Amino acid sequence: MARAAGAPILRAATRHRPDRILPLPSPSDPENSPPAATRPRLSRIEAVVNTAAGGVARDAPDVLKTLLAKSGAEVRISACAPKDVEGALKAAIDAAPDLLVVLAGDGTARAAAEMAGMDGPPIAPLAGGTMNMLPHAIYGARPWAEALRETLEHGTEKTLAGGDIDGRRFLVAAIVGAPALWAPAREAAREGKAREALAHALAALDKSFAGRLRYSLDGGPRSETEALILMCPTASRVMDDTAQALEAEALNIHGAGEALRLGAAALVGDWRMDPAVEGRACQVANIWADGGAPALVDGELVRLSQLTEARFEPAVCRVIAPPKPKAGFIAQLRARAP
Numbered sequence: 001m002a003r004a005a006g007a008p009i010l011r012a013a014t015r016h017r018p019d020r021i022l023p024l025p026s027p028s029d030p031e032n033s034p035p036a037a038t039r040p041r042l043s044r045i046e047a048v049v050n051t052a053a054g055g056v057a058r059d060a061p062d063v064l065k066t067l068l069a070k071s072g073a074e075v076r077i078s079a080c081a082p083k084d085v086e087g088a089l090k091a092a093i094d095a096a097p098d099l100l101v102v103l104a105g106d107g108t109a110r111a112a113a114e115m116a117g118m119d120g121p122p123i124a125p126l127a128g129g130t131m132n133m134l135p136h137a138i139y140g141a142r143p144w145a146e147a148l149r150e151t152l153e154h155g156t157e158k159t160l161a162g163g164d165i166d167g168r169r170f171l172v173a174a175i176v177g178a179p180a181l182w183a184p185a186r187e188a189a190r191e192g193k194a195r196e197a198l199a200h201a202l203a204a205l206d207k208s209f210a211g212r213l214r215y216s217l218d219g220g221p222r223s224e225t226e227a228l229i230l231m232c233p234t235a236s237r238v239m240d241d242t243a244q245a246l247e248a249e250a251l252n253i254h255g256a257g258e259a260l261r262l263g264a265a266a267l268v269g270d271w272r273m274d275p276a277v278e279g280r281a282c283q284v285a286n287i288w289a290d291g292g293a294p295a296l297v298d299g300e301l302v303r304l305s306q307l308t309e310a311r312f313e314p315a316v317c318r319v320i321a322p323p324k325p326k327a328g329f330i331a332q333l334r335a336r337a338p
Contacts, residue, residue: 040122040157040320042073042099046092048112049079050104054130055144063145064103071152073098086111093120099320103144105129106299110171113160113317122157122318124148131299133172137235138321154322162232163246165310168297172235174310175296176287177213177227177251213289217248217282225250230285230310239281241324246312249279285310 045068049061057063061079068075076095078088085104089112092100100123102112109125113134116123126144127135138160139147162171212224229249233239236247287293287308295304 040098040155042071042152044095044097045071045073045075045099045101046095046097046121047075047077047101047103048085048088048092048108049077050082050085050108050128051079052082053103053105053108053128055105055132056103056128060103060128064101064148067145067148067152068101089115097121099124101148102126103128106131106133106172109134110169110298113162113171114169116317118159118315118317120317122320124151124155124320133235133299137172137232138319150322151320155320156323158241158319158321159315160234160317160319161241161244162313162316163230163310164313165230165295165297166302166304166308168300168302169313169316170230170298171232171316172298173229173231173296174298175227175229176293176304176308176310177225177289178294213287213293215250215288216286217280218284222288223250225252227251228285228287238279243281244312244314245281245283246285246310247279248282248285249277252276252278283312 047064047068049056049064051061061077065075065077068077076092076097078092080088085108089100089102089108093116098121100112100116100121102109102123103126106129108129109123112123112125125135125138126148127139127142128144132141135144135147139151160171162169163174164170165174165176168174212226213228214222214224215228216222227250229247229251231239231247231249233241233243233245233247236243239245239247287304287310289304289306289308292304292306293308295302
């Protein structure tokens, strides 16, 4: 895949060069240092539970009530069916609580983030669905009760960044290209529909290497790739949450052999280290694909326009979460740099 000389790449060969990565605020610079995190005062908590979500057990509302009661706050819980979730979210936000807890799937978590925005209450999206992309990005892959308990004890308020692609907001990641077509096969397999999963998998294989994307990052030269993955800072393993950019990873796969090798790398280590992957930080990505490329946007399979723009959004909403155990990969590199 062609690229301009000096482009800030995140691959293994260049990750030891912090100066080639999109500039991030330096902790040693007082002007760029974020204010010290403070524990929010939680006097009133609203909670919305989608009782039909895949990861919500029958006793979940009662467990949630018990955990929230320990905070000493005034608590109101709305446990409702999917058709009533939007109304429950609106009522909870209009009540102007100090925290809105959402126990549901990714679609409801994204809806809560968009409805609350920066002016509404901070949210705590807990893992109540099947994929739980946003909760896992914020709290790690842990049971929702454990994440909530630690959030109530040690949580601080943070600004959640995101992205927009073709008019669709994403808070975790957008996968553009044929690999997005594997999503239906994965979901069918999870539901035990073996024949349907096989049909989707064969269709995805048939299209996997049929067409390539053309893309440009931050106005740079056009390149070609099989797929482009755009990740928000919260979901990225190589960027700090405070990074003002998306992580862009291009999968330059030329055949089934390379696809299998990349899949193996994903199972045993960091797939970014594979030679078929090339990445950098960016704020804007322009993507061209004949007929429009398939994309998996926060778990939802969509068809993009033939000419598509993806853009970093620095402030989508506020969340409350415990501090991460360690800084992102890039921040560690910068800390060690002379």
